[in-house]
Amino acid sequence: MIIGIIGAGAAGMAAALAASEATDHKIYLLERQARVGRKLAATGNGRCNLSNIHASSGGYHGDDPSFSKYAIGQFGPEETLAWFRDLGLFTVTEPSGKVYPYSDQANSVVDVLRFALNKPNIELIPDFEVLRLRREGTGFLLESKDRKLLCDKVIVACGGLAGTKLGGTMAGYKLLRSLGHKCTRLRPALVQVKTGWSGVSALKGVRANCHAAITVNGILHRQSTGEIQFTEFGLSGPVIYEISRDACQGSGEWECVLDFLPEIDEATLKQELFRRRNTGLLAEDLLTGILHNRLGRVLVQNGGITLRRTVSELQNRELEDVAALVKHFVVSLTEPLGMDSAQVTAGGIVTDEFDPATMESRLVPGLYACGEVLDVDGDCGGYNLQWAWSSGRVAGRSAGKESK
Numbered sequence: 001m002i003i004g005i006i007g008a009g010a011a012g013m014a015a016a017l018a019a020s021e022a023t024d025h026k027i028y029l030l031e032r033q034a035r036v037g038r039k040l041a042a043t044g045n046g047r048c049n050l051s052n053i054h055a056s057s058g059g060y061h062g063d064d065p066s067f068s069k070y071a072i073g074q075f076g077p078e079e080t081l082a083w084f085r086d087l088g089l090f091t092v093t094e095p096s097g098k099v100y101p102y103s104d105q106a107n108s109v110v111d112v113l114r115f116a117l118n119k120p121n122i123e124l125i126p127d128f129e130v131l132r133l134r135r136e137g138t139g140f141l142l143e144s145k146d147r148k149l150l151c152d153k154v155i156v157a158c159g160g161l162a163g164t165k166l167g168g169t170m171a172g173y174k175l176l177r178s179l180g181h182k183c184t185r186l187r188p189a190l191v192q193v194k195t196g197w198s199g200v201s202a203l204k205g206v207r208a209n210c211h212a213a214i215t216v217n218g219i220l221h222r223q224s225t226g227e228i229q230f231t232e233f234g235l236s237g238p239v240i241y242e243i244s245r246d247a248c249q250g251s252g253e254w255e256c257v258l259d260f261l262p263e264i265d266e267a268t269l270k271q272e273l274f275r276r277r278n279t280g281l282l283a284e285d286l287l288t289g290i291l292h293n294r295l296g297r298v299l300v301q302n303g304g305i306t307l308r309r310t311v312s313e314l315q316n317r318e319l320e321d322v323a324a325l326v327k328h329f330v331v332s333l334t335e336p337l338g339m340d341s342a343q344v345t346a347g348g349i350v351t352d353e354f355d356p357a358t359m360e361s362r363l364v365p366g367l368y369a370c371g372e373v374l375d376v377d378g379d380c381g382g383y384n385l386q387w388a389w390s391s392g393r394v395a396g397r398s399a400g401k402e403s404k
Contacts, residue, residue: 031128041109155369176373180364183347204232244336257328269326303318
């Protein structure tokens, strides 16, 4: 039997290796770019957060969040780490549950997968962009601009639209829609969010540990605690990625409320600021030793205080206002950055049209899909790559085991 796999990213490589376990099958792994795993090599700022040990407990979204449960249950974080260890990859698990290669280099993950693909029954074909996919007898015809390939079964693992500069594409959605499947609305996820606050550019590059809560019309949308980063346009960093899903989608007033000292109550902070009136500091140094210097100055200015005033001449009310800003700084949000900047695509091919136990289409026998092309996206912290490994392995094994 010949199995064609469209896309040599995380899900596609996992599917190819799983399908190849049936050694009498021929596996064609088709990649439209010149090399495999380009997006994978860039994940996690080049570190590759390849899984999360908490992924079996949830953290997935889509119109049917339960769709991911079977694949994750069959091939979860524990199985994934054992699989990578067999491939020769050493990993390290952080206290948060995030898993990274011990080398701290994403290329280590790509390399062990690339070496594993060097099997007699796997043929990797780079620069093969599948432009058309259609039924041909009991199998499928895959066509590029200058080549045709007949396969008995096909696994669509093209990934999503996010990260277009690294290979994000509409290809998988288009191919599956051409065979009758429907697609939900696509939007960026795990992405920085723009703000209407003009002062944000003064904080470009500043990182801060805080509690961040996104609200819409004053109602809590999502919240988390950890690191954020200010950018030229808005807010970024792990915590923003965690809570930005569907932010600024639809009408309403979207805001991000930041608590820069989540472990210190406002009364304690006030006492410290009152004490500093006896130090001879200028107002620009009021929050020195508490927050990043640049962030501290911006907060003092937002409290309406001139930076060159001395702290000793500040009124109680002014110090209380600064403390309130540290604990409750509100930033207006306008829109997420686009798909170019997003790490993951929210939305995708409707999962009701696939069997979660096999990843096979309910509409077209012999057709499978896995990874980001489906309407499944996970939380920040390794969940999306875990979905790629899990769904890819299930799809590959199912295609390899089931007879025509």
